[in-house]
Each structure stands twice: as C-alpha cells, then as structure tokens.
Amino acid sequence: MRAGELLGLLGPSGSGKTTLLRIIAGLDAPDRGRILFGGDDATGLPVQERAVGFVFQHYALFKHMSVADNIAYGLNARRRAERPAKAEIKRRVGDLLDLIRLSGFGDRYPSQLSGGQRQRVALARALAVEPRVLLLDEPFGALDAQVRKDLRRWLREIHDRTGQTTIFVTHDQDEALELSDRVAVLDRGRLEQVGTPDEVQENPVSATVLKFLGDSVEVEAIAEGGRVLVRGRETPVAAPAGIIGPVKLYVRPWQLQLVELDAAHLSGVVRSSYRSQGRQRIEVEEAGGQILAVEDFDGVRYAPGHPVGLRINGGYVFG
Amino acid sequence: MAATLAPADAPPRPPRPFRRPSVLPGFGLSFGYTLACLGLVVLLPLAALVARASGLGLSGIWKVATDPRVASALKLSFGVSLLSALVASVFGFLVAWVLTRYEFPGRKIVDAAVDLPFALPTAVAGIALASLYAPDGLVGAPLDRLGIQVAYTPIGVFVAMTFVGLPFAVRTVQPLIAEIDKEIEEASATLGASRRSTLLKVVLPPLVPAVLTGFALAFARGVGEYGSVIFIAGNLPYVSEIAPLLIVIKLSEFDYGGAAAIATIMLGISFLTLLAINLIQAWSRRRFGYV
Amino acid sequence: MSEIFSPVRLPDSRPAPVTGEGRGVRTVLIGIAVAFLALFLVLPLGAVFAQAFAHGIGAYLDAFREPDALSAIRLTLTVAAIAVPFNLVFGVAASWAIAKFEFPGKTFLITLIDLPFSVSPVVSGLIYVLLFGSQGLFGGWLQAHNIQILFALPGIVLATIFVTFPFVARELIPLMQEQGSSEEEAALTLGASGFHAFRTVTLPNIRWGLLYSVLLCNARAMGEFGAVSVVSGHIRGLTNTMPLHVEILYNEYNFVAAFAVASLLAALALVTLVVKSALEWRFSDDLAAGRRH
Numbered sequence: 001m002r003a004g005e006l007l008g009l010l011g012p013s014g015s016g017k018t019t020l021l022r023i024i025a026g027l028d029a030p031d032r033g034r035i036l037f038g039g040d041d042a043t044g045l046p047v048q049e050r051a052v053g054f055v056f057q058h059y060a061l062f063k064h065m066s067v068a069d070n071i072a073y074g075l076n077a078r079r080r081a082e083r084p085a086k087a088e089i090k091r092r093v094g095d096l097l098d099l100i101r102l103s104g105f106g107d108r109y110p111s112q113l114s115g116g117q118r119q120r121v122a123l124a125r126a127l128a129v130e131p132r133v134l135l136l137d138e139p140f141g142a143l144d145a146q147v148r149k150d151l152r153r154w155l156r157e158i159h160d161r162t163g164q165t166t167i168f169v170t171h172d173q174d175e176a177l178e179l180s181d182r183v184a185v186l187d188r189g190r191l192e193q194v195g196t197p198d199e200v201q202e203n204p205v206s207a208t209v210l211k212f213l214g215d216s217v218e219v220e221a222i223a224e225g226g227r228v229l230v231r232g233r234e235t236p237v238a239a240p241a242g243i244i245g246p247v248k249l250y251v252r253p254w255q256l257q258l259v260e261l262d263a264a265h266l267s268g269v270v271r272s273s274y275r276s277q278g279r280q281r282i283e284v285e286e287a288g289g290q291i292l293a294v295e296d297f298d299g300v301r302y303a304p305g306h307p308v309g310l311r312i313n314g315g316y317v318f319g
Numbered sequence: 320m321a322a323t324l325a326p327a328d329a330p331p332r333p334p335r336p337f338r339r340p341s342v343l344p345g346f347g348l349s350f351g352y353t354l355a356c357l358g359l360v361v362l363l364p365l366a367a368l369v370a371r372a373s374g375l376g377l378s379g380i381w382k383v384a385t386d387p388r389v390a391s392a393l394k395l396s397f398g399v400s401l402l403s404a405l406v407a408s409v410f411g412f413l414v415a416w417v418l419t420r421y422e423f424p425g426r427k428i429v430d431a432a433v434d435l436p437f438a439l440p441t442a443v444a445g446i447a448l449a450s451l452y453a454p455d456g457l458v459g460a461p462l463d464r465l466g467i468q469v470a471y472t473p474i475g476v477f478v479a480m481t482f483v484g485l486p487f488a489v490r491t492v493q494p495l496i497a498e499i500d501k502e503i504e505e506a507s508a509t510l511g512a513s514r515r516s517t518l519l520k521v522v523l524p525p526l527v528p529a530v531l532t533g534f535a536l537a538f539a540r541g542v543g544e545y546g547s548v549i550f551i552a553g554n555l556p557y558v559s560e561i562a563p564l565l566i567v568i569k570l571s572e573f574d575y576g577g578a579a580a581i582a583t584i585m586l587g588i589s590f591l592t593l594l595a596i597n598l599i600q601a602w603s604r605r606r607f608g609y610v
Numbered sequence: 611m612s613e614i615f616s617p618v619r620l621p622d623s624r625p626a627p628v629t630g631e632g633r634g635v636r637t638v639l640i641g642i643a644v645a646f647l648a649l650f651l652v653l654p655l656g657a658v659f660a661q662a663f664a665h666g667i668g669a670y671l672d673a674f675r676e677p678d679a680l681s682a683i684r685l686t687l688t689v690a691a692i693a694v695p696f697n698l699v700f701g702v703a704a705s706w707a708i709a710k711f712e713f714p715g716k717t718f719l720i721t722l723i724d725l726p727f728s729v730s731p732v733v734s735g736l737i738y739v740l741l742f743g744s745q746g747l748f749g750g751w752l753q754a755h756n757i758q759i760l761f762a763l764p765g766i767v768l769a770t771i772f773v774t775f776p777f778v779a780r781e782l783i784p785l786m787q788e789q790g791s792s793e794e795e796a797a798l799t800l801g802a803s804g805f806h807a808f809r810t811v812t813l814p815n816i817r818w819g820l821l822y823s824v825l826l827c828n829a830r831a832m833g834e835f836g837a838v839s840v841v842s843g844h845i846r847g848l849t850n851t852m853p854l855h856v857e858i859l860y861n862e863y864n865f866v867a868a869f870a871v872a873s874l875l876a877a878l879a880l881v882t883l884v885v886k887s888a889l890e891w892r893f894s895d896d897l898a899a900g901r902r903h
Binding site: 025026027047048049050051052053054056057058060061063064073074076078109111123125126128129311 | 355455500502503505506508509510512513516520521524525606607
C-alpha cells in the first residue's frame with residue numbers, strides 16, 4: 001500500500017475484508033503473515049500502540065460523552081508526557097469539528113445526532129490521533145442512499161485535503177470504484193487483484209473479480225489459433241497465450257449488440273426490455289433457456305417473443 | 320366504548336376520545352376489571368393506612384418516630400440496609416460481570432442460583448441463615464473464635480439484608496453489561512487507551528444508572544425485609560430490632576396508631592426510593608437514549 | 611499489502627484480545643464470584659436440608675405426622691389455589707387493557723399495579739388489619755354481622771393476593787406490548803370473534819410468559835411470611851401456613867421439625883428455579899425482553 005493513497009477493499013460478504021482490516025488495526029491476530037507499517041513490523045504491537053484510526057461500521061461512539069469529548073478521547077488517553085495541553089486539545093477538536101462541518105455541535109451527545117452526523121464524528125475521532133493509517137469498516141453501510149452519496153463525495157474531499165493514508169472496506173462496487181485510488185478485490189480470504197479502478201475493470205485477473213465488478217454472461221466458446229470462437233464464428237476477443245480448446249467467455253451486457261440473425265454469434269427471443277438511466281436494457285432468452293442481458297443506446301423497442309441475433313464485441317477469457 | 324363514536328350531526332371537531340380507537344374488543348371489560356381489582360385489593364387498604372396516619376397528624380407520627388426504641392429501630396433498618404445495598408451492589412456488579420463476560424463450566428447453574436433469594440421463602444432463608452451464623456453454626460463458630468459475633472447483632476441483620484438484596488443488584492446490571500457493544504471497547508483501544516482506562520472511562524460510566532437503580536431496589540427491599548431478618552437478628556431492643564418487627568409488636572399490643580405511624584414513615588421512604596429510581600432512569604434515557 | 615498473506619511463522623507475541631481481561635484476572639474474578647455465591651446463597655439452602663435430616667430420615671418424616679403440620683400444608687395449598695388464579699385473571703385482564711389499547715395515564719396505572727412490590731410485607735399485612743381489625747375501618751360492622759376476615763382464611767388470602775398482585779401483570783404487559791396487536795387484528799379481519807382471537811392468537815403467544823409468571827407468583831404465595839404473619843393470628847392447626855408453622859417450630863427449638871417443613875418450601879423454591887431457568891433457556895424469545903424482578 002502506498003503512503004497517502006485511498007485504498008478500497010472490495011469483496012462479497014464473508015470474503016474476509018473486515019477481518020483483514022481488524023488484523024491491520026491489531027483487533028484480531030493473524031494466523032500467519034506479518035503487518036508492516038512503512039517497513040516497521042507491527043505484527044506483535046498491541047492495538048493501543050499501532051497508531052491506527054479505526055472507524056466502525058456502527059460508529060461505536062461513546063454515548064455518555066459529548067461530541068467534543070468523543071473527538072478528544074484519543075488525545076486524552078495519551079501518557080501525560082505525550083498528551084497535548086488542554087488548550088491545544090480544544091483547538092484541535094475545534095479544527096476537526098470544522099472539518100466535519102459540525103462546528104457548534106461539540107456539546108451535543110451522540111443520541112442527539114443523525115446517522116450521517118455520527119459517522120462524521122466517528123471519523124473526526126479517528127483522525128484526532130493523527131493515525132499512520134485510517135481504517136474505515138463499511139463506512140456508509142448503515143446510512144440511507146442520499147446521505148451515503150453525499151458522504152462519499154465528502155470523504156474523497158477530506159482525503160484529498162489531508163492526504164491521509166486510508167483503507168476502507170465495502171461490498172458496494174460503485175462505492176469502491178468511485179472513491180478509491182486503488183481497489184483491492186478479496187474473495188474467500190484471498191487477495192484476487194489490486195489495481196486502479198480502471199485496471200481492475202478493464203483487465204480483471206479472474207472470473208471472480210469480473211463477476212464481482214458487474215453483470216456478465218457466460219458463453220461456451222472455443223479457443224483456436226489465438227482467437228476465441230463462438231458457435232463457429234470468430235469474435236474480436238483474443239485467446240490468452242497457450243490456451244486451446246473449450247473455454248468460458250465472459251461478456252458484459254454492453255459488449256453485446258443486437259444484429260441481423262445471419263451476422264450473429266448468439267440468437268434467441270426477446271423476453272423483456274425496459275429503459276433505465278438513458279439506456280435500453282433487453283433480456284434475450286437463448287434456445288437453451290439461458291438469459292442474456294444486452295445494453296444498448298439504440299432505443300428500438302422489441303416486443304417480447306421477437307427473434308433477435310446478438311453479436312459479441314468483446315469479452316474475457318481466463319486461463 | 321360507544322363514546323368513541325361521534326353522532327352524525329357532531330360539530331366538525333368531535334371531543335377527543337378517552338382512548339385511541341381500536342378494532343380490538345374488550346377494552347371496557349378488561350380496563351374496568353383491572354381498576355376494580357386495583358381499587359379493592361391495593362388502593363382501598365393503602366387508603367386505610369393513609370386515613371389512620373392522617374388521623375395521627377404529623378405531630379403524632381413525629382412523636383412515635385422519636386420514641387427512643389422506634390428511633391433506634393428505624394436507624395438500624397435504614398442504616399444497615401444502606402450498607403448492605405452498597406455491598407450487594409459491589410458484589411452484584413462483580414457477579415453480573417463474570418456471568419455475562421466470561422464463559423466457564425457451570426455458568427448457567429451459577430446464573431440460576433442468583434435468583435435463590437427470590438425463590439426461597441423468607442422464613443426459610445431466615446432460619447437457615449440463623450443456624451449457619453449462630454455461635455455454634457457452620458460459619459458462625461469460626462467467626463466466633465475470631466471474636467466476631469454475627470447472629471443476634473446488627474451484623475446478622477446486615478447478612479440477611481445483603482442476602483435478599485443481591486439478586487436485585489445483579490439482575491438490574493446484567494442486561495446492560497450484556498448489551499455493551501464490543502466495538503466501543505475496540506474503538507477506545509484503537510485510540511490508544513489502556514484496558515484499565517477503557518474500563519474506567521468507556522465501559523463503566525454508562526452502567527452507573529443501572530448500578531444506582533439496583534442499589535435503590537436492594538435498599539428498598541432491605542428496609543422492608545422481615546422474614547429473613549428476624550431469626551438471625553435476635554431482636555434485642557435498641558440493638559438488633561428492625562422497624563418492621565416493631566410494627567408487629569405494636570400490633571400485638573393493639574397499638575394500631577403506633578403501627579400505622581411507623582408504616583407511614585417506611586412507606587414514605589419507599590416512595591422516595593421509587594421516585595429516585597424513576598428520576599435516575601429518566602435522566603439516563605435523556606442522556607444516553609436508553610435505561 | 612501482499613506481505614499480509616506471506617507464510618511467515620508468527621512470533622509468539624500475538625496481541626491480547628482487546629475486549630477481555632487476561633486469563634489470570636479472569637480466573638480470579640470468576641473464583642471470587644463463584645465462591646461468594648456458594649458461601650452466601652447456596653450454603654443456606656444446603657443448611658436447610660442438612661438440618662432437616664440431622665437426626666435421620668425417621669425424625670424427618672415424623673415432622674409430617676403432626677396434625678398441625680398437615681393442616682399448615684393444607685392451608686398453604688388452599689391459599690395458593692385461590693390467590694394464584696385470582697392474580698392470573700387480573701394479570702391477563704390488566705395486560706390486555708394496557709398493552710393493546712392507548713389511553714392517557716397508562717404509566718401511572720402501571721406504577722399503581724407495581725406498588726405492592728415496594729411495600730414492606732409487614733405493612734402489606736398491617737393495611738388489612740387497619741381495614742378489618744377490631745379497631746379498623748370496617749371492624750365494627752364486620753363484628754356486628756359476625757363476619758371473620760382477620761385471623762381467618764379470607765384475611766390470609768387477601769394479604770397473599772396483595773403481595774403477589776404485580777407478578778403476572780408485570781411479566782405480561784411488556785410481553786404483549788412487544789408483540790403488538792397486528793396478529794389479533796389479522797384474526798378479526800379473517801372473521802374471528804374477539805374472544806376467539808384472544809383464545810387462538812393471544813394466549814398461544816403469551817403462554818410461556820404466563821407459565822413463567824404463574825410459577826413465580828405461586829412460589830411467593832406459598833412462601834409469604836411477613837404479611838401473612840400479621841393477619842393470621844397464629845392459631846395452630848387453623849390459621850398457620852407453612853412458613854408460620856416453621857417459625858413456631860423454630861421458636862420452640864424443635865429444629866428438626868422446623869427444617870423438615872422448611873425443606874418442603876425449599877424444594878418448591880428449587881423446582882421453581884429449575885423450571886424458570888429451563889423456560890428462560892428454551893423460550894427466551896417468548897418471554898418479555900425487558901423483564902426485571
């Protein structure tokens with residue numbers, strides 16, 4: 001992980017992303033492996049000395065303390081020699097309240113705040129100790145859609161302003177792709193791929209990563225002479241080196257195009273079509289019963305039952 | 320029930336009905352029966368006490384309360400039950416903590432045993448405690464050799480009151496300890512706080528209202544307790560005679576006024592305790608959003 | 611990042627779990643708690659049985675050949691057989707009115723129902739003496755009509771009802787509030803009569819809570835001492851309940867007999883605890899969550 005970057009840990013539930021975050025924080029112990037902070041081994045370091053800022057999914061604010069006391073908690077917990085003076089703590093709390101746009105809320109209690117406000121207080125509390133790394137566990141998981149969107153943009157802003165090295169966990173692809181400098185995709189405790197949002201979307205290293213990042217259709221295909229053939233017809237997809245014989249071709253909805261039957265790789269009848277966010281989405285049922293989703297800007301409407309052909313304009317084959 | 324239906328030519332805004340309309344039947348019957356039982360079984364007899372006490376007047380009650388024997392019994396009842404509620408709260412907290420936080424063999428049985436003082440009839444507890452703590456008893460004998468006499472002294476009263484108060488102290492705190500969010504403690508640790516400081520600053524403060532409530536309940540129970548105390552207390556006037564026993568003595572002397580006066584004082588204290596508990600809970604709900 | 615997954619053997623310096631105490635502290639705390647409870651709560655219970663059988667099983671059984679002991683047992687059963695069903699009906703009616711309907715003053719009503727819990731048992735007895743005693747409010751009238759309430763069964767039953775008054779209602783109100791009324795409303799829309807809905811929907815939903823509260827109510831009814839002691843008059847063979855009989859025997863230094871009768875009550879307490887715990891373990895979801903004793 002690079003200093004100053006915003007890394008998104010993405011994976012389905014149960015993929016071990018929260019566990020990984022907790023291990024980095026020192027809340028759980030790893031079975032094997034080491035945790036390195038800038039070259040220092042932190043594996044044996046107790047959580048108190050790791051200097052991480054952890055923001056919990058359900059905020060974990062101290063209900064009996066005011067917002068200001070919550071934010072100042074980490075500073076007050078320091079040994080006397082390292083503890084800033086009272087006035088300094090007060091100043092920093094004020095700055096953080098400004099940062100999270102809750103100036104004047106210092107004397108309130110968590111029970112008097114909305115979910116989004118609590119989330120921001122939790123973030124300020126974690127930032128107050130000037131952590132080496134900020135860890136966010138499903139930071140927007142418990143919020144409703146609109147607040148979630150606002151907070152996302154706001155978190156990105158804060159990150160750009162502070163340059164704080166940050167790891168956040170999410171199961172929401174959009175969230176990870178929108179926010180992160182780089183995304184790490186986890187599956188069943190294994191790290192599948194790390195890369196920029198563009199890299200992981202354009203060049204997924206495995207079917208798992210591909211499937212997790214969006215809809216796709218699985219098509220039986222043959223790799224031959226460096227190309228991938230579907231139903232005997234050549235596609236623009238290149239076969240990975242050294243792969244010959246039957247393969248699975250994964251195709252995104254926007255890589256399928258409606259064409260005349262005689263130019264098609266696949267064919268079927270329209271089952272339904274609807275418009276969403278400026279696109280036409282058409283579901284086609286193949287003879288075998290498989291449903292293919294097609295996305296198109298065309299705007300032509302097809303009645304259910306209408307026979308159509310589909311051309312494959314791209315796709316992915318994994319070794 | 321019919322009162323909730325406004326007639327056809329009613330003014331635009333009908334009078335607010337006593338209860339919010341509901342399709343469920345039986346409100347009149349169940350509500351009426353409830354009030355009737357409550358009135359006959361609870362309120363009417365309590366009114367008899369109030370009537371008798373107001374017949375005495377404040378000066379009459381004061382005269383009874385300042386009688387040296389009554390005064391020393393009241394002092395003993397309130398003083399010792401405060402002390403025993405304190406001890407029950409401390410040990411009760413420890414027991415509740417151990418039962419909710421740690422897993423150990425036999426935990427469920429230990430948990431069930433906490434309710435023993437609730438289930439055991441007070442007279443049975445009383446004679447059992449008396450026989451155990453008597454100078455020749457299983458616990459009393461070794462203590463006696465150390466020069467500590469428990470039975471037939473205020474210490475005996477203390478033991479019995481702690482016995483009956485303990486379940487209150489445990490059961491009021493236990494659910495709140497169980498509800499403590501582990502993430503709160505983890506958050507405190509990631510912010511650099513030591514375990515000790517996490518416990519003192521983050522875990523304990525929200526439990527204070529529950530501990531106080533448990534203390535108040537144990538205290539109220541101790542003040543009024545009769546059966547488990549009288550056997551071990553020995554009931555020496557001016558030494559180990561409790562206020563409820565004095566009521567019984569006054570009654571056996573047909574001094575209804577004296578009995579009513581002592582009862583009024585005790586009732587007053589339990590109402591104040593009840594009020595205190597409600598205030599603690601209201602404060603806690605306002606402050607933390609839970610009881 | 612990938613270092614996290616590299617197979618390096620971990621040094622034995624794992625950080626301790628942050629939300630618990632160390633093994634040593636834990637063991638000490640468990641030890642103190644268990645020792646305290648054993649010495650303070652369990653030992654007295656053991657003492658009851660030890661003393662009861664101190665002179666062998668023969669002496670133990672002799673205690674129950676006494677006609678006074680038998681009449682005390684009979685009286686206790688009679689009192690419980692009247693007081694418990696009374697409070698059961700009251701509790702169900704009160705919780706139906708309070709949990710299923712909205713009306714002003716509800717909190718105050720609940721406080722009044724709870725009142726007997728915060729009254730000393732002796733005071734609970736006293737109020738009936740002030741009502742029905744020879745110098746009491748109705749004393750003269752009762753004497754003129756030759757009706758005996760005090761120092762007789764009615765007085766004992768009344769005092770017992772008073773001290774056990776809140777048990778059933780207190781358990782059922784939060785339970786029924788938690789369950790709401792949507793199931794009953796559904797039954798009504800399906801054409802059930804009010805009583806039919808109560809019998810087929812409400813009762814099955816509250817049955818474990820009901821059993822639980824009746825159990826505790828019964829234990830208290832059979833074991834009540836202070837209140838009953840004030841109203842009973844201690845007439846041997848007539849108005850002595852089991853706890854009162856225990857007191858008399860104990861004060862006569864007839865310890866074996868006293869503890870023998872006490873052992874019956876203790877056994878009742880044990881059975882109550884076992885069934886209560888079993889109900890809590892098995893049906894914790896069907897019992898009111900916010901229960902307090």
